[in-house]
Amino acid sequence: MTQDRVVIGVDLGGTNVRCAGVDDKGRISHHTKLSVAGSASAEAVVARIVDCISRTMDGYGRNRVMGVGVGTPGLIIAETGTVVYAPNVPGWTDLPLRDILEERLKIPVEIENDANAAAIGEHWVGAGRGVRHLICITLGTGVGGAIILNDQIWRGANGAGGEVGHTTVIEDGVICGCGAPGCLEAYASAPAIARQAREALRAGVQSRLTTWCDGNPETITSAMVAQAAEEGDPVAQAVMHRAGTLLGVAVASLTNLLNPELFVIGGGVINAGDLIFKPIWDEIHRRAYKWSASILRVVPAALGDDAGLIGAARNFTLSRPSPS
Ligand SMILES: [Zn+2]
Structure with missing residues (x-):
């Protein structure tokens, strides 16, 4: 890619689609965000994505745009660009999104x-730069x-590989959104942290x-739990400690495997430090092989909300290497 040209990176979330141009150094510009909340159909979401990409492309002039890399929730067949299903996007089943x-x-x-796009972004220009084996x-x-x-x-x-959130950490634990009992996600996601505080x-x-x-536990968010924990509240601290412990159980297992x-850990919860x-x-030291743990690092993500967008653009370039 010459310095002049860009790939549009797209990050589709549950509430917004975000697009930006990404240059060959991972720098972004012409950021555009559109709401997809309340989109009732597969077609409505697709139309918002097309609109968002078009606006970003117009910001550059179309002749400067080499292509588009999209990061989307759900199970993807990368070779065909098909979304097999996306639990949070209405009607996205066997959708040939690339075509x-x-x-x-x-x-x-x-x-x-x-999640793969975010990892590709962190590996390229973020917390995982220069590292061959990371999670x-x-x-x-x-x-x-x-x-x-091996950089792949x-x-x-x-x-469907890489679903760390759906590894089992409690044999007969809380039923996860995926339907299985005791997944990591049922204890360490933001809603799970809020839920555990409510239960307490x-x-x-x-x-x-x-x-x-104000007496209504339904209004509690994970950010409130993290804040209360930071201020020394024992209930909030116990919830955060449990989430961290079960995350550590998964991290130690993956380390041995x-x-x-x-490990690059991202998301708002990492502000709890x-x-x-x-x-x-603590769990790595309890459970992982000393040999494996001796070289291991666990760091916060570096790219924040832009990891997925940057990584989606990088994935385009890696998938279609230019002849030069
Ligand atoms: Zn699950």
Whole structure:
């Protein structure tokens, strides 16, 4: 890619679609964001994505845009650019998203899973730069996971590999959104952290969260739990400690399984700092092989909300290497 040309990176989330041009150094510009909340059909979401990409392309002039890389939630077949299903996008089942976007935009498109895209971004210009074997875990609405081995995304046999959030951490635990009991996501996602705080309050324990939520535990968010924990609230600290511990159980298991050099942990919850990172290390020391743990690093993500967008653009370039 010459310095002049860009790839449009697209990050589709549950509430917004975000687009920006990404140059060959991973720098972004012409950022555009459109709401997809309330879009009732597959077609409505596709139309918003096309609109968002078109606006960003117009910002550059179309002749400067080499192609489009999309990061989307759900199970993706990368080779065909098909979304097999996306639990949070209405009607997205067996959707040939790449073909649809190429047809409407008249430009080459590549599709990637959002967690994989974020990992590709962090590996390229973020916290995982220069690291060959790493695992990215993003604590958000769910617990996203992606595995990079030998500088390549590990997709598994039919595209569903890397689902760290759905590894079992409690044998007969809380039923996860995926339907299985005791997944990591059911304890360490942002909604799960809020839920566990609510449960503690309903059991009658005293906490500053009781005052903050004005007697209505339904209004408690993970950010409130993290804030209360930081201020020394024992209930909030116990919830964060449990999330960190179960995250550490998964991290230690993955360390023994794959011997990575690095875990990159992303999402708003990492602002809790040692409240999350210390229990992770406690479990690594309890459970992981000393040999594997001796070279291991666990770091916060570096690219924030832009990781998926940058990585989706990078995935386009990696999938379609230019002849030069
Ligand atoms: Zn699950």
